[in-house]
Every structure is written in C-alpha cells, then in structure tokens.
Amino acid sequence: MVWRCETGGVPTTGLRERKREKTRDALAQSALRLFAERGFDRVTVEEIAAAHDLSARTFFRYFASKEDVLFSEGDRRRTHLLAALADQHPSARPFPALEAALRLVSTDYAQERDLLRLRHHVITSTPSLSTRAAERRQGWEGEVIDQLRTSGRADGMSDLELRLVVAATTTALQVAIETWVASDAPDLETILDEVFDRLRNGFGR
Amino acid sequence: MVWRCETGGVPTTGLRERKREKTRDALAQSALRLFAERGFDRVTVEEIAAAHDLSARTFFRYFASKEDVLFSEGDRRRTHLLAALADQHPSARPFPALEAALRLVSTDYAQERDLLRLRHHVITSTPSLSTRAAERRQGWEGEVIDQLRTSGRADGMSDLELRLVVAATTTALQVAIETWVASDAPDLETILDEVFDRLRNGFGR
Structure with a gap:
C-alpha cells in the first residue's frame, strides 16, 4: 500500500511507527464494533479508549x-x-x-x-x-x-x-x-x- | 404530463381540480422562495400559508x-x-x-x-x-x-x-x-x- 510506505527513517522510527499503527488499527476496529452494536451516537470516546486501557486524551493522539x-x-x-x-x-x-x-x-x-x-x-x-x-x-x-x-x-x-x-x-x-x-x-x-x-x-x- | 391527466370526470370537477392545483403550485413556489431566502428550518408553515391569506390548516390540505x-x-x-x-x-x-x-x-x-x-x-x-x-x-x-x-x-x-x-x-x-x-x-x-x-x-x- 503506497501511502503506508515509510519514507526512509532509521529502524527505531520504523518500529515506533509500526506500534503506533497497530494501536491505531486496534482502536479503529473496536470503535467500529461498538458503533455497530450500540449506535454511533451512544458510544463515547472514553469507552473506545477504555477498551484498550487508554485515556480519551490518548485516543485523540490517534484520531481527531x-x-x-x-x-x-x-x-x-x-x-x-x-x-x-x-x-x-x-x-x-x-x-x-x-x-x-x-x-x-x-x-x-x-x-x-x-x-x-x-x-x-x-x-x-x-x-x-x-x-x-x-x-x-x-x-x-x-x-x-x-x-x-x-x-x-x-x-x-x-x-x-x-x-x-x-x-x-x-x-x-x-x-x-x-x-x-x-x-x-x-x-x-x-x-x-x-x-x-x-x-x-x-x-x- | 401523464400523471396530471384527469381521468374522465365532469367539467365542474375539472375546474375545481385545476383551481386546487393552481393553489398548490402557488404555495409550493412561495415556500421554495422563502426556504431559499431564509433557510428551510427558519420558515414556518404558518408563514407559507399567510403569504396566500390561508391558514396552516389549509396548507395541510395540500401538503402533508x-x-x-x-x-x-x-x-x-x-x-x-x-x-x-x-x-x-x-x-x-x-x-x-x-x-x-x-x-x-x-x-x-x-x-x-x-x-x-x-x-x-x-x-x-x-x-x-x-x-x-x-x-x-x-x-x-x-x-x-x-x-x-x-x-x-x-x-x-x-x-x-x-x-x-x-x-x-x-x-x-x-x-x-x-x-x-x-x-x-x-x-x-x-x-x-x-x-x-x-x-x-x-x-x-
């Protein structure tokens, strides 16, 4: 996937970047499941984050x-x-x-x-x-x-x-x-x- | 216009029907103009009807x-x-x-x-x-x-x-x-x- 290619960078950055993307994907997946189960308007950012032991503040590092x-x-x-x-x-x-x-x-x-x-x-x-x-x-x-x-x-x-x-x-x-x-x-x-x-x-x- | 053809009926019905349609078209035209000028949510049925000296009740005889x-x-x-x-x-x-x-x-x-x-x-x-x-x-x-x-x-x-x-x-x-x-x-x-x-x-x- 072209837009996911890392443009150079030392291995450490690559690792951090991959971890970041994994967390992001996991958050997105559980958010989608919660939305589908209970309705988009009934799910809070706090709940999405809590499912991964994260704070709402951390959620906003991944999604606007x-x-x-x-x-x-x-x-x-x-x-x-x-x-x-x-x-x-x-x-x-x-x-x-x-x-x-x-x-x-x-x-x-x-x-x-x-x-x-x-x-x-x-x-x-x-x-x-x-x-x-x-x-x-x-x-x-x-x-x-x-x-x-x-x-x-x-x-x-x-x-x-x-x-x-x-x-x-x-x-x-x-x-x-x-x-x-x-x-x-x-x-x-x-x-x-x-x-x-x-x-x-x-x-x- | 196929769907506007009157299906038989005596002349009196035709006249009443045409009058009804004229009122309906006039209501629709002024409603559209009001919506466009002021925003759909800011226009009331009362105002639309009042522009033709009609009551809201009469409006609802033409539109649901x-x-x-x-x-x-x-x-x-x-x-x-x-x-x-x-x-x-x-x-x-x-x-x-x-x-x-x-x-x-x-x-x-x-x-x-x-x-x-x-x-x-x-x-x-x-x-x-x-x-x-x-x-x-x-x-x-x-x-x-x-x-x-x-x-x-x-x-x-x-x-x-x-x-x-x-x-x-x-x-x-x-x-x-x-x-x-x-x-x-x-x-x-x-x-x-x-x-x-x-x-x-x-x-x-």
Whole structure:
C-alpha cells in the first residue's frame, strides 16, 4: 500500500511507527464494533479508549474526533487515488487513467471486507454520517475532476462529459464494493473487471 | 404530463381540480422562495400559508408536511417513471427501457428550471434534507430494479449488472439535470442526448 510506505527513517522510527499503527488499527476496529452494536451516537470516546486501557486524551493522539475513526481511512485512500492518478502515463485519457488508479486503490480494500461491512452499516444507519459521507464523496469527485482537468488529460472534453465519466466511474466502483461487501463468494477484482468492462463497452449491446 | 391527466370526470370537477392545483403550485413556489431566502428550518408553515391569506390548516390540505413541498413532486415523478417503464415494449432490455422512460419523465422538468434551481439550493444547504433526498433516491432506484426484475426484462442479467445499469443511468440523469440547472444556454434534451449516447457507446473510445 503506497501511502503506508515509510519514507526512509532509521529502524527505531520504523518500529515506533509500526506500534503506533497497530494501536491505531486496534482502536479503529473496536470503535467500529461498538458503533455497530450500540449506535454511533451512544458510544463515547472514553469507552473506545477504555477498551484498550487508554485515556480519551490518548485516543485523540490517534484520531481527531469520533467521526475521524470512520473517515480518516477514506482521506488516506483519496490521497492514494490522487497520487495514483498523477502517476498514470500523461497520454492516458480520463477513463482509462481513472480505471487504473481506482484498481490500484481498491487493493487497499481487498483485505478489509469485515471492517468495510461494519463501517458501511454504521454510516448508513446514522443520518448525520450518511450526509457527511455523501458530502465527502462529492468533494472527492471534485478533486478528481480538477486533477484530470489541470493534468491536460481531459483536453477537448466538455465539462458535462468529464463530470459524467467521473460520476459514472465512481458510482460503478461503489456498486462493485457494495456488492462485494454484501456477498461472501467472489473476489473484488472479478467484480471490478465486470463493472469496468461494462462502462468501457457501453450499455448498448 | 401523464400523471396530471384527469381521468374522465365532469367539467365542474375539472375546474375545481385545476383551481386546487393552481393553489398548490402557488404555495409550493412561495415556500421554495422563502426556504431559499431564509433557510428551510427558519420558515414556518404558518408563514407559507399567510403569504396566500390561508391558514396552516389549509396548507395541510395540500401538503402533508413542510418537507412534502420539496418531495411530493418527486413522488409524482417516480410514479410517472414506473408507469412509463411498464409501458415500454416487453422485449425492451433494461437500458433502452430505462432511457426511454427517463426521457419521458424529464419532459416534466423542462419547464421548471427556476423551481428546480431553488429546490436544489434548499436541499443541498440543509443537511437533514440532503439525507432524505439521498434515501429517497436509493428507494427510487430499488423500485426501478424491482420492476425491471419482475417484468422479465432483466432475465439473464446478474444482480451486479442490473444494479450497475440502474445506478449509472440514474447518476447520468443527475449529472445532466445538474448541468442544465446550473447553466442558461442549452436545452435539457440536447444534454440528455449526449449523456445517454455516452452510456450506450461506452467510455472506451
């Protein structure tokens, strides 16, 4: 996972960093479980921290807020996506560039089906979180559109066309992930193959 | 507009019905303007009604709630869409059937750009309404999927494929309407032509 690579650093830093990440992951996992069991609004930061013998103050060294447990991973993925998009060959047009970048990012999801399922459940069952998630998705789409525009990939494309490519691709990724999260059988990659093939070839045949 | 046709009835009923609809439209228009000016939560039903020398009690003869002013038109459009979808030739597959039905429904929008613009502004600037709108869109998509499934049109299609067709088409319609509402120049039909052509032919070329 590109965005998790440590950029150099002596072994001690690496060890401390890994320990830090382990604590962070453990906090996130138990927070998600508590949210799913009792409802997001009924769980306090104190309880999440106490499950690991930590104080609320320590929790805030890992997450900026209770919402941040649900959304910080998304921030990392967005950074990852924008980097992956920038890395695509300059001549790649918006759709293939976006497909390649989204496929790279989706490898982050592949080992986290249970956590994604919990997260999805918590967000869809809490109206304020659904709103935040929708707003974030819009912001995320806006950034992708801006990057495709400034990189020159979208030259000659109307705003309508570019918005459509990005919105349709994002929607397709969401359908793919939701289908995968709700199922047990197939791996995410096979689902993504089907979905992107369909967008590439169109709904006409 | 199919769903507005009076089904027979003597002239007197028609006149009363038209008067009723005129009052309803006038109430909706001034409510939208008040919401846009002062914020949805700061406008009372009493104020909306008072602008037409009516009581709150009378308002509730036209709308079930304050939210209903924003969403009842959508209910009518959903009914219209499902009817238009059922009217398509039995052999039409999901994508062309959905395209034809959505084009029919979109003629309802064509004369209402200013109202749509106001409505869009009110909903996007009120978090609770954005949530309701998103939930409604999901319910709407679910009903379309159910109808396509039970009508036999989607026979041989996987759930993933059917969900993708519906989600991509809905998203495309939304992009088209948002682009049209935000602009002054082109008519909605030209935008829809471009958007549906692209979905039909795919993003691969």
